[in-house]
Structure formats: C-alpha cells, structure tokens
Amino acid sequence: MKINHLFYGFLTLTFLFASCSKDEILDPVTSESSDLQEQVSSKALKPIGSGVMMQAFYWDVPAGGTWWNVIKGKVSSWSNAGVDAIWLPPASKAQNGAFSMGYDPFDYYDFGQYNQMGSTETRFGSKSELESLISRAHNNGLSVIADIVINHNSGGDLESNEFAGKSTYTKFTPLSGKFNRTKYDFHPNDQYSSDSGFFGGFPDLSHNKPYVQDWLWKRSNSVAKYYKNTMKFDGWRFDYVKGFAPWVPREFNRAVGGFAVGEYWDGNVNTLNWWVNEAQMSAFDFGCYYKMRDAFMGNNLNALSGDMLWKRNASRAVTFVANHDTDEIINNKILAYAYILTHEGYPALFYRDYEDWLDKNKLNNLIWIHNNLAGGSTxxxxxxxxxxxxxxxxxxxxxxxxxxxxxxxxxxxxxxxxxxxxxxxxxxxxxxxxxxxxxxxxxxxxxxxxxxxxxxxxx
Missing domain, CATH: 2.60.40.1180 (Golgi alpha-mannosidase II)
Incomplete structure (x- = not known):
C-alpha cells in the first residue's frame, strides 16, 4: 500500500510508504477452501494455484476512468498465457476521488456510481465497467481478487472528539447510506485506545467494536458479503495487515470464503509463518523477495540459500519479484522470475514487468513451465x-x-x-x-x- 498526495483535513500529507508472498494455496480442511471450490465449480474458474496471479495495476495508473476497460481487454490473453487470477486495486471510492489509487477509503459501497469526493467515477472507472470487467474475467476462467483496505479510512468530516482530546475527521456519512462511522468506531474511543498500528495519521478503525465487525463482515450486506455476492469478487488481498490483529482478516474471510493473502511487510520468516498460521491464509513472501534482491542485485546467488516462507510453508506463500510498492530487483529481473516460476509457492506477476518492461515471450514460457512441469518438493x-x-x-x-x-x-x-x-x-x-x-x-x-x-x- 502506498498513498501519494492525499489531503487530510487542512494539512496536505505526502506519502511514499511501502506497505502494500502450486501446488495449492488452499488448505482443503478449511471452510474458506470449500467455499472457493464451490465458486470455482459454479463459475468454471481455474483453481487458484493452478497458474499464476497477475497484479493488474501499478502505482499511478492513468487517471480518467479508463483502467477497468484496459484490464478488460487483457484478461483473455492473460488467461491463455496461464494466469488463473487477477488482483485489482482498491475498487471503492476514496478521499481523493478520481485521483486516488484507492488506499484512502471513504465509501466501501461506492464503486463509481455516486457523486462524492469530487467525482462519480473512481480513478479506474464506473461501477458498471468494473462489473463488466469481472464478468469478462470469469468468462475467461479467472478469479478476481479484491484489494481490501480496512486498517484506516479517510475523507470524514470534522467532529468534536472527547476521546482524542480534540476535533477529528471521523464523521463518515457516505452517499451509499451504508457503514456510517463516527468517533466511536475509530481509535481512541470509549472502549479501546489503539490496536496493532495506525497508518499515516488517518482515522484508525476499531475492529473490536461490534458495529465495525457487523459492517465489515457479519451483516448480510456487510462489506465482505457485498463484495462477494453483489460485485462477485472471488478472493481478497488484505492491505497493511500489520495494522490489526490476524483474527480480523481471518474472520472476514471465514464469513465469505475464497482465496486470501495478506500484505505483512516483513522479511522475518518466523514472523511471516506466525502470521499465516494465525490468520489462516497466505502471505506475500517478503523473505523470498529480500533474498532475491540480495542475490540478483548483489550478484551473489548464495543469498538464495537463505530462509523464505515458501521453504517453511509453501502452500501459504505468494512469491513475487515486484509490485506497486516496491521494485528493487532491477538487474537480472528475468532471473528472479525464473526463480519464482520454477519453485514452490504461488507466483505473482507484476503488470509492468509483463506488459511493459520484460520479454513477454520469456515470461509466457516460464508461466507454461510453472503450470506444466513445476510439481512436487524442491x-x-x-x-x-x-x-x-x-x-x-x-x-x-x-x-x-x-x-x-x-x-x-x-x-x-x-x-x-x-x-x-x-x-x-x-x-x-x-x-x-x-x-x-x-x-x-x-x-x-x-x-x-x-x-x-x-x-x-x-x-
């Protein structure tokens, strides 16, 4: 997750924050696995883990409401190449409206259909265009992964807040009429002073509050159930999971099922393995990422002998070479892709690497190798x-x-x-x-x- 030039209150905050790793990613004994398998069967989707994930965006993709249609035009060729899922940027209306990458969420139910935050469409397009993209992806066998930002919110109105000892921007009355929020729903409040972490000074959601839980995953029209049942998303990428306890995404995912991966930005493999076991979902393998950076940028392949999540818990590791937040492996990047596409874990491709920067033929060849040859232990x-x-x-x-x-x-x-x-x-x-x-x-x-x-x- 990264936020650039967001306006919070009267103070302009500029962030360059990096928070954003086949064998099957899904644990067959969990309820969320069986839920996803039912979806796969009913929609004829490729099982997640049978191919590779495509991160279908990069930071500051073109504004103007065109991005959903750009991706819609690519899903058929991606599917033919061996992609099994696409990860979309945060899709709901954020404080910066048509200019936001979505990581400053305001109205979780506005996908580009309400005129608020300075625009009707989001940066990426309208609700109908998003629905059309998801339908096209499903028709090509691809699951669609939603980027879920539930640590913090932005864009609320000012209200007197005795818990903070000052007025705070914590009054949210979105035009969707769903999930209104006040000072009682953020930290500090009448019951809880804080949780695992704040981000950038934004109002920090209090997940222990029953009202917040109800709207995020428990209600029939909760964020989780609306995304799954109305918008037809198939899985979840949880942003900045260091900001809240692992039971939060676990309960969200239990409520709706589907593949889930958390962005726990930490190279400590012990910590990553602890988190995936507690959250009962996958995590991006930052241990692998940093070892590849040392190997290929440092020109010392001995670094690949280091610890990585896929070596500990391959079914929970999403491996990657670059993403919208971090792109440090510049030299010999295709060698890094050769590494993750031949090893255990569920590999993710970065849009710009595939579409703009690297040899697509070589990447397609590696995808084929991953999908057809790369089985078993390492x-x-x-x-x-x-x-x-x-x-x-x-x-x-x-x-x-x-x-x-x-x-x-x-x-x-x-x-x-x-x-x-x-x-x-x-x-x-x-x-x-x-x-x-x-x-x-x-x-x-x-x-x-x-x-x-x-x-x-x-x-």
Missing amino acids: TNLWTDNDEYIAKRNGGGGKNGLIVYINNSNSWKERWVETNWSSRRIKDYTGSSGWEPVTQGGRWVKIQAPPKGYSVWSLK
Whole structure:
C-alpha cells in the first residue's frame, strides 16, 4: 500500500510508504477452501494455484476512468498465457476521488456510481465497467481478487472528539447510506485506545467494536458479503495487515470464503509463518523477495540459500519479484522470475514487468513451465556466487524439472543428479540445444547461458 498526495483535513500529507508472498494455496480442511471450490465449480474458474496471479495495476495508473476497460481487454490473453487470477486495486471510492489509487477509503459501497469526493467515477472507472470487467474475467476462467483496505479510512468530516482530546475527521456519512462511522468506531474511543498500528495519521478503525465487525463482515450486506455476492469478487488481498490483529482478516474471510493473502511487510520468516498460521491464509513472501534482491542485485546467488516462507510453508506463500510498492530487483529481473516460476509457492506477476518492461515471450514460457512441469518438493543441487541449480521432484501429474540459473558472463556446465534414469531430457526454455540422456545412475550434464537460465525436464 502506498498513498501519494492525499489531503487530510487542512494539512496536505505526502506519502511514499511501502506497505502494500502450486501446488495449492488452499488448505482443503478449511471452510474458506470449500467455499472457493464451490465458486470455482459454479463459475468454471481455474483453481487458484493452478497458474499464476497477475497484479493488474501499478502505482499511478492513468487517471480518467479508463483502467477497468484496459484490464478488460487483457484478461483473455492473460488467461491463455496461464494466469488463473487477477488482483485489482482498491475498487471503492476514496478521499481523493478520481485521483486516488484507492488506499484512502471513504465509501466501501461506492464503486463509481455516486457523486462524492469530487467525482462519480473512481480513478479506474464506473461501477458498471468494473462489473463488466469481472464478468469478462470469469468468462475467461479467472478469479478476481479484491484489494481490501480496512486498517484506516479517510475523507470524514470534522467532529468534536472527547476521546482524542480534540476535533477529528471521523464523521463518515457516505452517499451509499451504508457503514456510517463516527468517533466511536475509530481509535481512541470509549472502549479501546489503539490496536496493532495506525497508518499515516488517518482515522484508525476499531475492529473490536461490534458495529465495525457487523459492517465489515457479519451483516448480510456487510462489506465482505457485498463484495462477494453483489460485485462477485472471488478472493481478497488484505492491505497493511500489520495494522490489526490476524483474527480480523481471518474472520472476514471465514464469513465469505475464497482465496486470501495478506500484505505483512516483513522479511522475518518466523514472523511471516506466525502470521499465516494465525490468520489462516497466505502471505506475500517478503523473505523470498529480500533474498532475491540480495542475490540478483548483489550478484551473489548464495543469498538464495537463505530462509523464505515458501521453504517453511509453501502452500501459504505468494512469491513475487515486484509490485506497486516496491521494485528493487532491477538487474537480472528475468532471473528472479525464473526463480519464482520454477519453485514452490504461488507466483505473482507484476503488470509492468509483463506488459511493459520484460520479454513477454520469456515470461509466457516460464508461466507454461510453472503450470506444466513445476510439481512436487524442491531439492537444492548447487549454489555458489554465480550459479544456482535446483530440482522439483515431480508430483500432481507433473514430471518435475531442473532449473539452472547462471549469473556469470559465460556459459556454465555442471553434472547434476536427476530423478530420471536413462531418459532423454531437454531445455524447455530453448536456451540450450542439448538433449542429453541421463545415465543409469540418473546423472547428466546440463548447461545454462550467461546471465540466463535453462529449465530441464523429460522430453
């Protein structure tokens, strides 16, 4: 989550805040999993985790109400490439109206149909255009992930607040007529002084208040149920989950089901693993992100031996190379994508990397490799400063693979032990023309190009 140039009261606040990681992401024993499976069956959607997620926006996408239609025009090709879900930016009306990226929420039920906060449409378009986009995505088998911002609100009117000892902008009377809020619904209030964290001085929702819980997930027309049942969203990306206890998104998700992932911005894998277990959902794998940054920006692939969430809890790890908040892996970025698209976890693609900055053919090839070959557990075969080799051991109808990442300036070759005896293999990236036959003892020599990678599996 990031907020730029938002007007709060009479004071202009400028933020550049970075808060925003296949095997299946869903735990089959949870109620939310069964709910999602029913949705998948009824809508003929691809199971989430069978492909990759597309982050369908970047910071400061063009204003003017065109973005929903831009994405609508891309979902068919994304689906054909192997994407199974799209993550949209916060879709409801925010304080900055037509200029807001949505991370300063005002009216959770205004998707571009009410004239308030200076505009009718949101930055991204109208409610009808959003509904059309979601329908087009569903018709192409894609789940649609909503970005849920429930830590803080913005745009309220000034009211006298004895709990804060001053007047505060905590009186919310949205035109939708739903989820009106006052000083009793934010921190501090008559019962609770604070929770896990405030953001940027904005009014901080008090999730322990029954009224807030009712409107967020308990009522028949709660935010959660309106998003799912009326707007037809299929899952949830929870913003800035450090700002509230993990039971909050857990209860939200239990009320409606669906895939869910939290933005717990922390490279400490112990903390990430604690959070996913408490919240009972996935998290973005910042542990993996920072290790890849060290490996590829620091030109030392030994960093890939470090701890990551996918190594602890692969079914709860959403891996990524960049997003709308952070894009530090500039050098050798395609090598980072080769890493997450061949390893465990549920990989997410960043819109600008796919559409604007990197070789789309190479990314499509890696998506195909992920969806068709990358099954089973992971075994490290070799790691040093310039070379990294690992194998996926196969499973779930997939043969597995061996990925060879070469960060040096020359071709590299190594003997590796495969899971295949006396079988011909090939490089599915096309970088190498070799088609060797593994020895009876399953050993074989493979190669990788300079500043490149190869991915080997049965021919």
